[in-house]
Amino acid sequence: MTQDDFRQKCRAAGIGDDKPLFLVLEMLFDTAVAAKDAVQDGARGLTREGEADLVKRIARQADASMRDAAAKHRLRLERKTSLIAGTVAAACLLLGGGGGYWFGWSSGRHSVETTERQIAMAFQAGPDAAGIWLQLMRNNDPRKALDHCSGSTVWSDNGRQACSIPFWIDGPGAPENSNR
Structure with a gap:
């Protein structure tokens, strides 16, 4: 199975790239692929020291893979969060400014209309x-x-x-x- 196949199967299962579970599964997948590659390259006849070295290499590769995936995931989340925060801030500014303008305009208009009615009443004598x-x-x-x-x-x-x-x-x- 390739990395693309793995991603497609995760998406089909409802686990998107932005989910924390995806990072764990991806790390396990990469570790399994590295172990498979090591065994296929003739690791069957290793000594105890060779096995220990193999385990260390696989652990380092899995750790590097996990760190890389976590960094990519963090950057995606930071961009997404920044975009959402910027959109919310812009909407608040627009709504606040528009609401303030409308309130000022409508209350000023109401005041002028009230004064006009009162002056009209004062002029009822002709x-x-x-x-x-x-x-x-x-x-x-x-x-x-x-x-x-x-x-x-x-x-x-x-x-x-x-x-x-x-x-x-x-x-x-x-x-x-x-x-x-």
Whole structure:
């Protein structure tokens, strides 16, 4: 039986080259082939020292064969593991990046849609009221105006809080010349 026949029989039995059992079987096969070759080459008339030397040679050959097969097997597993790990890492990056983008986009879109609905509700009083609200929004910065709401400027009426804030009804005037 040749090495190729041996591999085919192992595959037929469901033992692939990447299985640890294959390495053991391959080492046994190589040892049997080496012993057969030694016997066929006239080893039958060996002395005790010759037999001991033959056993040592076969053991060294089997050990070298096993080490070589184990090294090949390790390299196959390292490549396979690296490929799997790289694929998993790339998939995680793609899913994480895509998910983060989608979440940011959808939450930002939701926020804009909510604001649009609320502004539309504020403009329900008609086009004239909408124009007035638009002018007031252009003339005032709500964050700066609300900075004035503290202490004695805040009061409650019917369970709702209110405050006195500067509320500009006209647009900004001409800039003052500070060089005078």
